[in-house]
Amino acid sequence: MASLVRIGGGGSSATEYVVRVPKNTAKKYSIMAFNAGDKVNCSTWTQARMERDMSNRRMYAEEEATEGAAGSEFGKKQREEARRKKYGIITREFKAEDQPWILKVNGKAGKRFKGQKKGGVTENASYYIFTQCPDGAFEAFPVHGWYNFTPQAKHRTLTAEEAEEEWGRRNKVVNHFSIMVQRRFREPERGDDEEEEGEKGGKKKKKGGRGGDLRIHDLEDDLEMSSDDSDSSMGEDGEGKSKKKKGSKRNAAEDSDDGDFEGVEVDYMSDDTSSEEDEPEKVKPSKTEDVPKGVDEMSDSEEESEEEKQNEEETKEEEEEEEGKKTPVHMEKKKKKGEKDSSGESDTSDDSDIEGEAASALFMKKRTPPKRGGGRGSTGSSRTGSRPGTPSIDSGSTSNTLRAAANKLEQSKRQMPPVSSETPAAKRLKMEPSPQSPQPSGKSTPQPASGKSTPSSSDVQLTEEAVRRYLIRKPMTTKDLLKKFQTKRTGLSSDQTVNVLAQILKRLNPERKNINDKMHFYLTE
Amino acid sequence: MSDKGDVDLTGAKQNTGVWLVKVPKYLSQQWAKSSGRGEVGKLRISKQQGKAEVSFTLNEELTTIDGIGEKAALVRAPREHPFTMQTVGGQTLAVFTESSSGETWQLGTPVGYKIALEGVVVQRAECRPAVSDNYMRLKRLQIEESSKPVRYSQQLEKPVTTNYKPVANHANNLEYDKKKKEEGKRARADKQQVLDMLFSAFEKHQYYNIKDLVDITKQPVIYLKEILRDIGTYNVKGTHKNTWELRPEYRHYQGEEKSE
Numbered sequence: 001m002a003s004l005v006r007i008g009g010g011g012s013s014a015t016e017y018v019v020r021v022p023k024n025t026a027k028k029y030s031i032m033a034f035n036a037g038d039k040v041n042c043s044t045w046t047q048a049r050m051e052r053d054m055s056n057r058r059m060y061a062e063e064e065a066t067e068g069a070a071g072s073e074f075g076k077k078q079r080e081e082a083r084r085k086k087y088g089i090i091t092r093e094f095k096a097e098d099q100p101w102i103l104k105v106n107g108k109a110g111k112r113f114k115g116q117k118k119g120g121v122t123e124n125a126s127y128y129i130f131t132q133c134p135d136g137a138f139e140a141f142p143v144h145g146w147y148n149f150t151p152q153a154k155h156r157t158l159t160a161e162e163a164e165e166e167w168g169r170r171n172k173v174v175n176h177f178s179i180m181v182q183r184r185f186r187e188p189e190r191g192d193d194e195e196e197e198g199e200k201g202g203k204k205k206k207k208g209g210r211g212g213d214l215r216i217h218d219l220e221d222d223l224e225m226s227s228d229d230s231d232s233s234m235g236e237d238g239e240g241k242s243k244k245k246k247g248s249k250r251n252a253a254e255d256s257d258d259g260d261f262e263g264v265e266v267d268y269m270s271d272d273t274s275s276e277e278d279e280p281e282k283v284k285p286s287k288t289e290d291v292p293k294g295v296d297e298m299s300d301s302e303e304e305s306e307e308e309k310q311n312e313e314e315t316k317e318e319e320e321e322e323e324g325k326k327t328p329v330h331m332e333k334k335k336k337k338g339e340k341d342s343s344g345e346s347d348t349s350d351d352s353d354i355e356g357e358a359a360s361a362l363f364m365k366k367r368t369p370p371k372r373g374g375g376r377g378s379t380g381s382s383r384t385g386s387r388p389g390t391p392s393i394d395s396g397s398t399s400n401t402l403r404a405a406a407n408k409l410e411q412s413k414r415q416m417p418p419v420s421s422e423t424p425a426a427k428r429l430k431m432e433p434s435p436q437s438p439q440p441s442g443k444s445t446p447q448p449a450s451g452k453s454t455p456s457s458s459d460v461q462l463t464e465e466a467v468r469r470y471l472i473r474k475p476m477t478t479k480d481l482l483k484k485f486q487t488k489r490t491g492l493s494s495d496q497t498v499n500v501l502a503q504i505l506k507r508l509n510p511e512r513k514n515i516n517d518k519m520h521f522y523l524t525e
Numbered sequence: 526m527s528d529k530g531d532v533d534l535t536g537a538k539q540n541t542g543v544w545l546v547k548v549p550k551y552l553s554q555q556w557a558k559s560s561g562r563g564e565v566g567k568l569r570i571s572k573q574q575g576k577a578e579v580s581f582t583l584n585e586e587l588t589t590i591d592g593i594g595e596k597a598a599l600v601r602a603p604r605e606h607p608f609t610m611q612t613v614g615g616q617t618l619a620v621f622t623e624s625s626s627g628e629t630w631q632l633g634t635p636v637g638y639k640i641a642l643e644g645v646v647v648q649r650a651e652c653r654p655a656v657s658d659n660y661m662r663l664k665r666l667q668i669e670e671s672s673k674p675v676r677y678s679q680q681l682e683k684p685v686t687t688n689y690k691p692v693a694n695h696a697n698n699l700e701y702d703k704k705k706k707e708e709g710k711r712a713r714a715d716k717q718q719v720l721d722m723l724f725s726a727f728e729k730h731q732y733y734n735i736k737d738l739v740d741i742t743k744q745p746v747i748y749l750k751e752i753l754r755d756i757g758t759y760n761v762k763g764t765h766k767n768t769w770e771l772r773p774e775y776r777h778y779q780g781e782e783k784s785e
Contacts, residue, residue, distance in 0.1 A: 014571030019581065020563045021556045027622040029643070031545070036615025042537035042645055049530040050621075050640050074730045074737045103532075126553040129620055130544040130568075131644070138568055140546070142553065 018137040019130075029129050030145040032103075032115060038151055045105050053100045053114065101147055112154065115147035156180065462490045462497060464504045468523060471510050475522035478505075532621070533641035541644030543620055546608065547651045551663065555587045555602055566604075579608035581652060590663065600662045605655035610648060618646035711745045719744055719752055724775075731776075732760065732768040 034040040084091075101115035121127065127143035158166065158179075166179055173179065462485045470476055470484060478501075485497055492500065510521035548556075556565045566583040588601045620643040654660045722742045726733065738753070739746055753759075757769045 014569050017568045017570070018564055019566050019568045021559055021565050022563045023559075027624040027641075029620060029622050031646075032619040032621050032642075034617040034619070036617070038617075040617045042534075042617070042619050042642065043540050045534055045537060048532035048534055048642070050532050051530045074726075074733045125550060126548050128546045128548050128553070129643075129646075130546055130650075131541070140548075140556070140565075143545075 017132075019140055020133075020137055021128075021140045021142075025141065027141070028144045029141045030147060031127070031143055033118075033146060033148050034113075035148075035150065040149075047107060048103060048105050050101055050103045052096060053102045054096070056099065057094050097145075101149070103149060112152040113149040114152050115149040118146040118148055121146040156184070158183065462492060462500050462504070464507060467501070467504045468508060471508070471521055471523040475513055475515065475520035477518050477520050481505075481521075531640075533639065536641065536643040537619065537645065539644070542647035543644045544648045544650055545618060545620075545646045546649075549652065549654065551590070551602060551667070552583070552606070552652065552654075555583065555590075558587060559584075577610065579610060579650065581606040581608060590666075600666050601659055602663060603654040603657050603660040605657075606652045607655060608650040608652055610650050613646055613649055620644050620646065711739075711743050713745060713748045714742075716752060719749070720756065723752065723756065724771075727757075727771045727775075732770050734768055738769065 098117055100117065101113075103113040103115060105111045105113070121143070122145075127146075128140040129143060130138045130140050133139055162183060166173070466485070467481065470481065476484075481501060482497065485492075485501065490497060505521065508523065510523050513520050513522060559565045564584065565587060566581055569580050569582065571578050583602060583604045583606065585604070588604060590600055590602055622641050622643055624639045624641070719742055723738070726738065726741050733741075735746070735750070735753075739749055742749060744752075753769050756775055757771050760768050760770060
């Protein structure tokens with residue numbers, strides 16, 4: 001039988017085709033509908049995978065709370081069933097047929113689509129797919145389902161809380177790119193210092209510029225002044241700004257501590273510097289925030305040091321400017337110490353000594369004594385000076401005037417490279433007794449071990465044996481371990497300490513446990 | 526062998542064009558009745574003055590309607606169905622098929638399941654019946670059928686007397702009484718034995734109703750309660766209301782991490 005008949009006549013040509021509706025096909029036809037705006041071209045797909053999205057299965061699964069002895073009741077299931085029947089509760093079943101599709105095109109890097117079933121398609125009218133066969137006849141297949149496929153966003157989006165936050169700031173924020181960048185930084189604070197660092201390094205200048213941009217809009221007015229100043233005086237403050245911005249962003253989440261310390265009365269050891277202090281102040285907290293988090297990850301020791309280095313720079317600068325300012329130090333200490341012993345003290349004690357120590361501790365190893373000696377102008381440098389017992393490397397150089405600060409900055413910049421960052425050690429050494437460096441002229445109050453019980457003065461070698469002992473005794477975080485092997489005692493630099501400790505830990509391969517959201521190591525002998 | 530998630534993209538690559546046609550319900554019903562190779566009719570495509578006209582003619586044998594009632598025999602499905610052609614619009618409509626070779630299911634999708642992209646829709650059409658008296662009658666029939674209520678009242682002439690005849694004693698009751706007699710009154714067993722039974726029961730579940738315990742141990746209630754008072758406590762409040770559970774010192778549940 002001819003499936004194709006040409007009918008001519010009357011100026012119009014017509015062709016007739018036979019229509020077949022094949023029976024019993026194993027194939028079920030469905031429609032995959034894309035939105036016009038997505039401009040999807042199926043012929044460009046090289047590879048595609050499609051599966052049902054079974055994530056809703058849990059919703060329908062009966063909750064099996066506890067099976068077995070504890071907490072279970074005799075005949076609970078029957079009772080539940082009887083109760084449902086009594087109240088007429090009907091739970092909808094999980095039908096695999098109705099679940100959405102997940103379509104992945106061109107592998108992992110390609111697009112993702114979610115196809116949701118459109119209801120009501122086959123109720124009143126049936127859709128058929130007419131395909132032309134090689135013999136010219138048409139075959140009609142009924143459509144079993146219609147799925148609307150929508151592309152799924154791969155980029156990160158803000159959560160509801162974050163979106164609310166940003167909405168509140170929409171009038172102030174000019175630079176929207178940074179919103180996501182900030183968020184990314186905030187997220188993996190512990191695990192992703194690397195990323196942070198890379199970002200920081202790479203985008204220093206960019207962020208600096210943006211940071212400045214943002215800063216003017218975002219932070220309190222009094223910072224505007226400092227921003228201009230800092231622009232000029234603090235040369236490589238790019239990171240500083242970015243850090244500050246970051247810090248301020250972080251702080252904003254905590255309701256912006258920055259402004260809290262504005263009007264606080266502090267007794268200045270020497271001449272006070274005004275606006276300069278604000279900026280470094282802010283930078284310090286932001287910086288120090290990063291630091292304790294960095295320390296947590298032993299493996300990121302490098303990043304740590306990097307970070308610390310930058311941190312140091314900032315803090316150093318700050319130190320130079322402001323001195324007796326307790327609050328910034330306070331914050332710094334607070335954030336630096338993180339928690340536990342030290343933080344307790346630092347937080348509560350307003351002892352300028354302690355703060356001084358802490359502040360100076362940051363600079364401990366950074367400033368190599370000889371180099372510092374130079375451009376020190378007047379004494380009384382806030383940097384480490386006035387802080388009693390601060391192991392200030394620049395003995396006696398305690399200039400806290402702007403000029404001196406600027407000088408110092410330049411020096412520090414010059415000296416930064418050779419100085420290996422030892423902030424981890426520095427932080428740990430906050431209680432470091434004065435042997436480090438002579439007392440500056442400013443203060444005479446002896447620096448106690450800041451009330452914190454100084455670890456035994458005996459030298460503790462950083463050996464596998466020692467680490468093993470500690471870990472057997474009780475689970476410890478990397479931070480704890482670092483504290484045990486303070487650089488003063490072991491005679492190693494903080495970098496080395498970190499490296500050696502990392503190696504030891506690799507060798508020991510301790511077990512990990514998460515206590516209070518912190519990763520602890522421990523050994524069982 | 527391709528993974529079941531993989532989509533066969535041959536249709537998409539060839540850019541096979543298909544038509545998506547909306548067909549009225551009655552017509553699809555008629556098509557379902559087709560026999561043999563599934564031929565249902567003929568499609569005529571003609572070009573008149575630049576516009577394409579498509580029309581479908583239903584085969585003669587498929588025009589009979591199966592319906593209930595006398596009217597159905599008179600009505601026949603219309604044969605002529607012009608197609609209204611529409612453009613796809615901006616939307617991209619692809620056609621994919623799922624085919625399963627075998628009915629074994631695994632992880633939600635049948636094994637041997639294959640998804641293939643058949644092609645892309647290039648034309649949309651609507652199949653409309655050519656309006657005729659025949660069609661009107663058919664429609665009327667349909668409406669009548671659908672407007673009939675699902676439930677209807679029917680008058681009975683004689684009352685129903687097949688159920689609920691008076692009985693001296695129901696069969697159910699008789700059984701029950703016999704069972705009771707057999708069982709007899711529950712006898713107090715040895716206290717130790719009862720304790721053993723209780724402990725083994727509490728090993729299985731933590732909370733028990735007194736009735737269930739009576740059932741399990743086959744002891745008189747008072748006796749059982751006495752024993753329970755020794756070794757267990759009665760939960761008055763909370764989620765497990767009115768249930769008995771063992772005292773903590775006797776408990777040894779894994780989940781609780783309590784030990785004797």
